[in-house]
Amino acid sequence: MDRRSLVQRAGIAGILAAGAAPAVHAQAAVRWRLASSFPKSLDTIYGGAEVFARHVRAMSGGKFEVSVHAGGELMPPFGVVDGVQQGSVEAAHSVPYYFYGKNPAFALGSAIPFGLNARQMNAWMLHGNGRKLMNEFYATYGMLSFPGGNTGTQMGGWFRKEIKSVADLKGLKFRLGGGLIGDVMVKLGVVPQSLPGGEVYQALEKGTLDAAEWVGPYDDQKLGFNKVAPFYYYPGWWEGGPEVDFYINQKAYDALSSENKAIIDAASLAAHTDMLAKYDALNPTALKQLVGQKAKLQAFTKPVMDAAYKASLEVFEENNEKSPAWKKIYADLRTFQKDQLLWFRFAEGRFDNYMQSLPQ
8 A cells, every 4th residue: 555545544534533523522411310309280390390401401402401200200209309319310309498307407498487588588599698508508418409499478378267366276287398387386286287289188178187288379279278178378477488499419410511510500590480480470360260269368367477486486496406507507597688678678568568559
């Protein structure tokens, strides 16, 4: 073989190699599994993970895929933190206060009684110390968090009888999310009950439950609680602005390219914004329909709210003694909240109060 032939073949080989490199790169892909704590039937809150996955796929040109699995499909709904921590899945979508039993500090990443509303929670997480402090805490579980939605202030639940005073709460069998709110309710004489959503209707109908809280009108309407517990109380003072989060395994996150890390950040914010906007868009119609079906809207009385606030402060102080992480993060949240309440009292509060006083 002469020298010219060798040069020509080497040139062709170089061109082929250069052309092959992009093809190899195009085939490089990231495949993650995400375990949700929610059933598919709760399309708004479960749907937050689907919105996240769609944005990840679109922004990566299909190179980064996240498969979303409903609660119970890969692991129990409340086992998702263990799954992320152990690396069984790369990500989860859940409400932090579900894991209050692991450490009270988890609740601070979502909602505490008489805590921040949705906008204030965003401010603390995005421009205060919220996300930084929570991720320092989550690091001990080998994971980090990203915003994954918010429901806005929730309703106070469905009751078979009126709650006119604190005395009416004594012995009340109330289906709750458990954890922190359960600790507070016990101080008010309530007997907290933990039941899956699918069992609540029958329990209310039979009288083995006296009351149940869920989320708000859009989700509550699907479960038909108004047919067996007509009194619909507000507000859900234990969930003023509950944040839903994406939990991501730290090692899986560290292995991502800087581009894919930026995609995670952008996709989580898109899902976070979408969920609250969707609830705000859907809840009004659902509430009007529930009232049309004879649901009796009732506000918790001030004495009930005052007693609940006092009980909450007692539990917070107890948690200060139990958990150094709670004590540190809670102190920062309360300091931040003081300025938020001052600001919202003026422009925002006055505007809202006036608009709500006008004939509709």
